[in-house]
Amino acid sequence: MARERVKPEVMSPVGGWPQLRAAVEAGADAVFFGLDAFHARAKVGFSTEELPDIMRALHERGVMGFVTFNVLIFDRELRDAERQIIRMAEAGVDALIVQDAGVAKLAHEICPDLHIHGSTQMSITSAEGAELARRFGANRVVLGRELSLRDIERIANTTDMELETFVHGALCVSYSGQCFSSEAWGGRSANRGQCAQACRLPYDLLVDGVHRDLGDARYLLSPGDLYALHQVPDLVRIGVNCLKIEGRYKDAEFVGLTTQAYRKAVDEAWADQPLSVTPSEERDLEQAYSRGLGPHFMSGTNHQTVVRGRAPRHRGVRVGTVTEVTRQGVKVDLAGIPVKPGDGLVFDAADWRSPGEKEEGGFLYEVFTPGGKVEEAASGTVELRFGRGAVNGSRIRPGDWVWRTHDPTLAARVKPLVDAADPIYTRPIQMHFTGAVGENPTLSVQDEHWNTVIITGAVPVQSARNRAMDEASLRDQLGKLGGTPYHLEDFTADLTGAGFLPLGELNALRREAVRQLTEARGQAPERRIHPKLDEALRAQATPAPAATTDAPRLHLLVRTPEQLDAAIEARPASITLDYLELYGLKPSVERVREAGIPVRVASPRILKPTEQNLKKFLLGLNASILVRSGGLLEDLQKAGNRPELTGDFSLNTANVLTARELLHLGLNRVTPTHDLNAAQVEELAGLVGADRLEVIAYQHLPVFHTEHCVFCRFLSDGTDYTTCGHPCESHRVQLRDEKGRAHPVMADVGCRNTVFEGRAQTATRHLDAWLTAGLRDLRLEFVHESADDVRAVVAAFRAFLNTDIGMPELDARLAAVNDAQGVTEGSLFVPADFDTLPQLTIA
Numbered sequence: 080m081a082r083e084r085v086k087p088e089v090m091s092p093v094g095g096w097p098q099l100r101a102a103v104e105a106g107a108d109a110v111f112f113g114l115d116a117f118h119a120r121a122k123v124g125f126s127t128e129e130l131p132d133i134m135r136a137l138h139e140r141g142v143m144g145f146v147t148f149n150v151l152i153f154d155r156e157l158r159d160a161e162r163q164i165i166r167m168a169e170a171g172v173d174a175l176i177v178q179d180a181g182v183a184k185l186a187h188e189i190c191p192d193l194h195i196h197g198s199t200q201m202s203i204t205s206a207e208g209a210e211l212a213r214r215f216g217a218n219r220v221v222l223g224r225e226l227s228l229r230d231i232e233r234i235a236n237t238t239d240m241e242l243e244t245f246v247h248g249a250l251c252v253s254y255s256g257q258c259f260s261s262e263a264w265g266g267r268s269a270n271r272g273q274c275a276q277a278c279r280l281p282y283d284l285l286v287d288g289v290h291r292d293l294g295d296a297r298y299l300l301s302p303g304d305l306y307a308l309h310q311v312p313d314l315v316r317i318g319v320n321c322l323k324i325e326g327r328y329k330d331a332e333f334v335g336l337t338t339q340a341y342r343k344a345v346d347e348a349w350a351d352q353p354l355s356v357t358p359s360e361e362r363d364l365e366q367a368y369s370r371g372l373g374p375h376f377m378s379g380t381n382h383q384t385v386v387r388g389r390a391p392r393h394r395g396v397r398v399g400t401v402t403e404v405t406r407q408g409v410k411v412d413l414a415g416i417p418v419k420p421g422d423g424l425v426f427d428a429a430d431w432r433s434p435g436e437k438e439e440g441g442f443l444y445e446v447f448t449p450g451g452k453v454e455e456a457a458s459g460t461v462e463l464r465f466g467r468g469a470v471n472g473s474r475i476r477p478g479d480w481v482w483r484t485h486d487p488t489l490a491a492r493v494k495p496l497v498d499a500a501d502p503i504y505t506r507p508i509q510m511h512f513t514g515a516v517g518e519n520p521t522l523s524v525q526d527e528h529w530n531t532v533i534i535t536g537a538v539p540v541q542s543a544r545n546r547a548m549d550e551a552s553l554r555d556q557l558g559k560l561g562g563t564p565y566h567l568e569d570f571t572a573d574l575t576g577a578g579f580l581p582l583g584e585l586n587a588l589r590r591e592a593v594r595q596l597t598e599a600r601g602q603a604p605e606r607r608i609h610p611k612l613d614e615a616l617r618a619q620a621t622p623a624p625a626a627t628t629d630a631p632r633l634h635l636l637v638r639t640p641e642q643l644d645a646a647i648e649a650r651p652a653s654i655t656l657d658y659l660e661l662y663g664l665k666p667s668v669e670r671v672r673e674a675g676i677p678v679r680v681a682s683p684r685i686l687k688p689t690e691q692n693l694k695k696f697l698l699g700l701n702a703s704i705l706v707r708s709g710g711l712l713e714d715l716q717k718a719g720n721r722p723e724l725t726g727d728f729s730l731n732t733a734n735v736l737t738a739r740e741l742l743h744l745g746l747n748r749v750t751p752t753h754d755l756n757a758a759q760v761e762e763l764a765g766l767v768g769a770d771r772l773e774v775i776a777y778q779h780l781p782v783f784h785t786e787h788c789v790f791c792r793f794l795s796d797g798t799d800y801t802t803c804g805h806p807c808e809s810h811r812v813q814l815r816d817e818k819g820r821a822h823p824v825m826a827d828v829g830c831r832n833t834v835f836e837g838r839a840q841t842a843t844r845h846l847d848a849w850l851t852a853g854l855r856d857l858r859l860e861f862v863h864e865s866a867d868d869v870r871a872v873v874a875a876f877r878a879f880l881n882t883d884i885g886m887p888e889l890d891a892r893l894a895a896v897n898d899a900q901g902v903t904e905g906s907l908f909v910p911a912d913f914d915t916l917p918q919l920t921i922a
Contacts, residue, residue: 082235082236082239082317082318083318084315084316084318085318085320086315086345086349087314087315087319087320087321087322087345088108088109088143088320088321088322089106089107089108089109089321089322089324089338089341089342089345090107090108090109090110090111090145090243090321090322090323090324091105091107091109091110091111091324091334091337091338092110092111092112092248092324092325092326092327092329092334093110093111093112093327093334094112094123094124094327094328094329095123095125097330097331097497098327098329098330098331098334099112099133099136099137100331100496100497100499101331101332101334101335101338101493101496101497102142102334102335102338103137103140103142103504104335104495104496104497104499104502104503104504105334105335105336105338105339105342105496105503105504106338106339106342106504107142107338107342108142108143108321109142109143109144109145109173109321110137110142110143110144110145111144111145111146111147111176111323111327112124112125112133112144112145112146112147112327113125113146113147113327114126114127114130114146114163114167115127116159116163117148117150117152117156117160117163118146118147118148118149118150123327123328124327127163127166130146130166130167130170130172131170131171131603133170134170134171134172134603135171135601135602135603136601138171138600138601138602139564139597139600139601140502140504140506140564141506141526141527141528141564141600143173143174144171144172144173145172145173145174145175145176145196146167146172146174146175146176147176147198147327148160148163148164148167148175148176148177148178148182148186149176149177149178149198149199149200150178150179150200150271151178151179151271151731151733151734151752151754152179152181152182152733152734153733153734153755153759154734154735154759154762154763154766154918154919155759155762155916155917155918155919156916157182157185157612157734157735157736157919158612158919159916160182160185161185161189161610161611161612164185164186164189164190164193165189165190165608165610167193168189168190168192168193168606168608169603169606169608170603171602171603171604172193173194174193174194174195174196174219175193175194175195175196176196176198176221177195177196177197177198177217178198178200178201178256178731179731179733179734179736179737180201180212180215180731180736180737180740180741181215181734181735181736181737181738181739181740182734182736182737183195183197183212183215183216183217184214184215184216184615184736184740185611185612185615185736186216187215187216187217188216188611188615189608189609189610189611190606190607190608190609191607192604192606192607193606194218194219195215195216195217195218195219196217196218196219196220196221196241196243197209197212197215197217197219197220197221198221198255198256199221199222199223199224199245199255199256200255200256200731201220201221201256201709202223202254202255202256202257202684202685202708202709202729203220203221203222203223203709203710204222204223204225204226204230204685204686204687204688204710205234205686205687205688205690205691205710206233206234206237206238206240206688206710207686207691207709207710207711207713207714208220208686208708208709208710208713209234209238209240209242210238210240210713211709211710211712211713212240212709213240214713214740214744215740217240218240218241219240219241219242219243219320219321220240220241220242220243221243221244221245221323222234222242222243222244223254223255223685224244224245224250224251224255224305224376225254225376225685225786226244226376226377226687227376227377227378227379227380228310228313228314228317228377228378228379229379230687230688230689231244231314231317231319231377232317233688233689234688235317235318235319237688241320241321242318242319242320242321243319243320243321243322243323244314244319244321244322244323245305245307245323245324245325246305246307246308246310246311246314246322246323246324246341247304247305247306247307247308247324247325247326247337247341247364248304248305248324248325248326248329248337249304249305249325249326249370250302250303250304250305250375250385251278251302252278252300252301252302252386252783252785252787253269253278253783253784253785254684254685254784254785254786256731257684257685257729257781257784258274258278258782258783258784259753259754259780259781259782259906260275260277260278260782260783260834261273261274261275261276261277262753262754262780262905262906263780263782263836263840263905263906264277264782264836265277271754277300277782278300278301278302278783279298279300279301279391279392280298280300280391280816280817281297281298281299281391281434281435281817282297282298282299282300282814282815282816283297283814283815284299284789284793284812284813284814284815285812285813285814285815285821286794286810286811286812287810287811288811288813290815291793293388293793294430295388295389295429295430296386296387296388296389296793297388297429297434298386298388298389298390298391298434299386299388299789299792299793299814300386300783300785300787300789300814300834301370301386301388301390301391302370302375302385302386302787303369303370303371303372303373303375303384303385303386303387304368304369304370304371304372304373305325305372305373305374305375305377306364306369306372306373306374307374307377308340308341308344308354308356308361308364309354309356309374310374310377310378311341311344311345311348311354312344312348312354314348315345315348315349316348322341322345324337324338324341326368329367329368331493331496331497332367332489332490332493332497333367333368335493335496335497336363336364336367336489336493336496337364337367339496340356340360340364342504343355343356344356362396362416363489363492365395365396366395366396366483366486366489367489368393369393369394369395369396370390370391370392370393370394371387371394376786380786380798380799381798381799382787382788382791382792382797382798382799382803383791383792383796383797383798385786385787385792386787386792389427389429390427390429393484394425394427394482394484395423395425395482395483395484395485395486396416396482396483396486397414397416397480397481397482397483398411398413398414398416398418398424398481398482398483399411399412399413399414399416399418399480399481400412400414400478400479400480400481401426401475401476401477401478401479401480401481402460402477403477404472404473404475404476404477405462405472407462407464408445408447408462408463408464408465408472409426409462409463409470409472409475409481410460410461410462410463411460411461411462411463411481412459412460413456413457413458413459413460413461414458415457415458416457416483417455417456417457418443418446418455418456418457418461418463418483419443419446419454419455419456420443420444420445420446420454421442421443421487422442422443422483422485422486422487423440423441423442423443423483423484423485423486424440424441424442424443424463424481424482424483424484425438425439425440425481425482425484426438426439426440426470426474426475426479426480426481427479427480427481427482428474428475428476428479429480430478431476432474435817439470439471439474439475440470440484441465441466441469441470442465442466442469442485443463443464443465444464444465444466444469445463445464446461446462446463446464447461447462447464448460448461463481501561501562502562502563502564504564505560505563505564505565505566506526506527506564506565506566507526507527507565507566507567507568507569508524508525508526508527508560508565508566508567508568508596509524509525509567509568509569509570510522510523510524510557510558510567510569510570510571510592511523511570511571511572511573512553512557512570512571512572512573512574513572513573514540514548514572514573514574514575514578514580515540515574515575515576515578516539516540516541516542516575516576516577516578517539517540517576518539518540519535519536519537519538519539519540520535520536520539520540520580520584520588521533521534521535521536522534522536522557522588522589522592524592524593524596526565526596526600528600530596530599530600532592532595532596532599534588534591534592534595536580536584536587536588537584537587538580538584540576540578540579540580541578541579541580542576542577542578542579543577543578543579544579547577547578547579548574548578548579548580549572549574550570550571550572550574553570553572553585554567554570554572556582556585556586556589557570557585557588557589558570559586559589560589560593563593563597564597565593565596613921613922615736616735616736616919616921616922617921617922618739629855630855630880631850631855631856631857631880632651632652632653632855632856632857633649633651633652633857633858633859633873633876633877633880634651634652634653634654634655634679634773634856634857634858634859635649635651635653635654635655635858635859635860635861635869635873636654636655636657636681636705636858636859636860636861637654637655637656637657637861637869638657638658638659638825638861638862639658640667641865641866642861642864642865642866642869643656643667643670643671644866645866645867645869645870645873646869646873647670647671647674647676648870649869649870649873650674650676651676651873652677652856653676653677653678653679653703654671654676654677654678654679655678655679655680655681655705655858656668656671656678656679656680656681656702657681657705657860659807659808659825659826659827659828660808660828661680661683661693661696661697661828664680664700665700668680668700668701668702672702677703678702678703679702679703679704679705679723679725680697680700680702680703680704680705681704681705681707681727682697682704682705682706682707682708682711683707683708683827683828683829683831684707684708684727684729684784684827684831685708685784685786685829685831686708686710686711686829687829690829691710691711691714693711693828694711694714694715694718697711698718698720698721698722701722702722703722703723703724703725704722704723704724704725705725705727706724706725706726706727706730706746707727707729707730708729709730712724712726712730712741712744712746713744715745716744716745721745723747724745724746724747725746725747725748725749725750725773726741726742726746726748726749726750727750728750728751728752728753728775729784730749730752731752731754732749732750732751732752732763733751733752733754733755734763735763735766735767735919738751738763738766738767738771738772739767742767742771747771748770748771748772748773748856749771749772749773750772750773750774750775750858751763751772751774753780753906754906755906756906756907756908756909756910756913757842757844757845757848757849757907757908757909758845758848758909758913760772760774760845760849760854760907761845761848761849761852761854762918762919764849764852764853764854765852766919766921769852769853769854769855770853770855770856772854772856773856773857773858774842774849774854774856774857774858775842775857775858775859775860776841776842776843776846776857776858776859776876777839777840777841777842777858777859777860777872777876777893778839778840778858778859778860779823779835779836779837779838779839779840779860779862780835780836780840780905780906781833781834781835781836782822782834782835782836783832783833783834784831784832784833785831785832785833785834786831787832788800788803788807788826788830788831788832789812789814789824789832790803790805790806790807790810790812790824790826790832791803791806791830794806794810794812799830800830807825807826807830811823811863812824813837814834820837820838820900821837821900822834822835822836822837823835823837823862823863825862835862836903836905837900838897838900838901838902838903838905839893839896839897839900839901839902839903840902840903840904840905840906840907841890841893841902841903841904842857842907843879843886843889843890843893844886844890844904844907845907845909846879846886846889847886857876859872859873859876864896868896871892871895871896872893872896874892875889875892875893875896876889878892890902
């Protein structure tokens, strides 16, 4: 389809009032921020009480305010969520950025006039994924950061949904919405705004059980930062609606500097002018905050560059390399970047110092060249001297890299944006003056959003004794808009007779027009707002009673042919095949079918535009499908003869509203998200019907799901699957953390890696409660387990379900299978304060 060319919005992150002011003065079209709760940056944001003032201040300046509501909402929180949605709609919020599908639809029903933007946590990587979000009320989607320009263009060409894409800031190694590392290792959910940044920690690489020396690349899951300024012309050409800067934890200087850069780039691209960014301006962006800037996935896949792995934190600008440590300082070969007293420097010894050690660094005191002390130097060998005791030279060696992490002059350059007394960035207005001798004049003012005010002067136009008013002189006088948030774009006048008005009267007209226009812009819009939660909850029939005489059913998920052999012997209720190579599945599907066991095939969690044709292949297997991709679920709506579909955890079912919406799309059962604890799973069963859930009782939690391929990066010199030699097919890889636990890594058909928790997560402590709640479909998932391990785990669960053994014995047997790594309750743990909120009831 032909996509309408639009000038994309520049959207900036706002973590507080200083950042908000910096974004506005740098020219942001929109800002995004969080409130007290329900957003993915729990440590920053505003209070709900501040919201009306925030929206008025933004709208007066012609800037839109988008509120992040981008977390999964639990059943017990739905009533609070509804109240918060109503408050935001009443305050004039322009859009909600929402992750939870059921809550997105609820928000749209509460206030149809409030725009809904599908968050990047929805893992939208295809036009089909965008269309699924449209079903839930979204009018815009934030695309996954792993998409290339070609992918974005393919999506833009096949949907009229508004598209938003990140252009600058931190990259998560895992697909947003698909990371459970914080949940697994700290009981803190990234899908709930509590990311513990486990991706920024060092790991050892084990290849076939042997430690692989990675040199200085020990932060092998810590990607660089996105920098797509040079891709802005292509994004404008493609028709992307909004360019988003990441960084709600960043300071006002970062916000102002990055907003200014992308504002300029968008304006130039829209005017078909070349990008005019200078090397100095690019260095400033790197200096403000950088883990290593690059376009990364947007320019296409290169696994050698996405993760450098040398350090996980802000580096700034690399200024040189250490050549010698002297009695008074450090000699450094400079790389063309100027250094001067007052700069903050750090010595990067990643190739010999352990990751946990503190780095040496401090503020530069003096710079010496062979010719003597200088105020600044950019090339050659110089001696850097620091304050007494500031730097320990014994912890610095020749070859260490030197980074400038702080440049005091940068703050001075950005200060006007942060501390502006008068508006810096102004919006265009049009004026029309009408004046006839003997009549009171009128001044009509209109802004870019068609807000219009008409002001009538206090005194009539007088006959001119000397020079009469004309259009040019009126333009000059009425266009004096300094100190206001406007500039005059167009002026017209209708004059009758040779008239005259004192300058004071013209100034009064202009001031009153500006005041009334600004007031009109700041008014909250009138909207249709009605509570809808109870109506939504009553929309479905009451679930069947929990009591059931059905025997529990075990469903096995296997990832290797050896595991499949053991699974077939066990004759479970079903076997799910989750193989690396999808196109080798058909013989295994036939084996399971010939054994008389229902068979399912697990789909990939992510499907990009060129991968959606996997739907045909999956349907051609004549097997049931474990649906992990929202885009695939949408695509399957068009399939005439659909097999039985089960929605997996990756669809992020966290509450009854989302569960029902997904079930309406043809799923037979859904698996709750790993963000739910065991008690929440039990409560969800009571709300949606226990027979509509399939729960996982044994698994290795999939902590990271990433486009970045560890196999390609560290076991080959290739850039992607075409040149890597496919080491994932011949090697077993694990990542060993600082506690000594080894976490398996597996690749899927799209070469995406999943890092699994090394310990097995078991539901042993909660099985009795689940069974009492009527849950009967229990899944056991295997990663690197042997065939004997599969047999032992299945036998243990069967013995428990047959009441041959109790929970302690089941626990002991599972621990014995996993004696090397251990077992954990993991994400199923129920905290002591769980009952703080009352249970959700359907009135």
